[in-house]
Amino acid sequence: MRVLYPEIEPYDHGMLPVGDGNALYWEECGNPEGKPVVFLHGGPGGGTLPRHRRLFDPRRYRIVLFDQRGCGRSTPHGSTPEADLAVNTTWHLVADLERLREARGIEKWQMLGGSWGCVLALAYAEMYPDRVSELVLRGVATLRRKEVQWLYGGGAACLFPEAWSRFLAPVPYASRGADLIEVYHELLHHPDPDVHRPAAQAWSRWEGETVKFTPHAGVVDAFAEPEFALAIARIENHYFRHGGWLAEDQLLREAGKLAGIPCVLVQGRYDVVTPPTTAWELAQVLPGAELHLIGDAGHAFDEPGILHELIGTTDRFARV
Incomplete structure (x- = not known):
């Protein structure tokens, strides 16, 4: 069973101004002369972590990580009043990615994205297919309404009733009978911290309680951390309210643009956050895609079967 590569530190990092008062934190590690790969974190609003660097062989990859607008070490942080969500959309992030590629002098890069990162990878690749060498997608999502409603409309609640309460x-x-995404929008933007902070923690905790095949207290606690929770809850709710600024089924309908780009889909069979239906449907329309359904896994990238398949895939693509 493959495991994460050893811990590694960046050899370079910085802040990239992208307009609208935003600056993105970026870092590079591994081999400066290696195959370029960019890691796209989830959420939206999650941020990168040191263990994300370890999905790639540092001898063979030039590993680029960055925090998307409003989260992680990018500024302004989504938990602060300075964060303007009006300039935080899917297409702003696609433009940010292209700006980062150009700034780092990369002609073409592999993309590895999970969950929301999968949505962003598909949106970018369908706009800039000639800039993508391979796609590795985990916890496959396309942000269709039925996907969002499954998680926030009561579908997943059937499996996690105590967490849903x-x-x-x-x-x-x-x-409680209304559109909960709209109700939460009002709660998350209420001026009183005694209203918006508990709402943010409840929103974020729900994700933390469903993200693992077997719930993990440390993961739940990390999702409930107040500053992280406020940023991810506000940004996720903002994106979900607007359908990611994507037409329904857009990413599936335009998958033909990705013909010729090797693509591997890694999906937990018991993923509650992004159920396997979307991965299956994408595999039917994405030319040449490989779909790997992991039988004893949920949503998180570091579950053993998913991690084994992700690292096996990046190792294989490193030789291309």
């Missing part, structure tokens, strides 16, 4: 706790009883 905690998600509903900040919602007034009379509003």
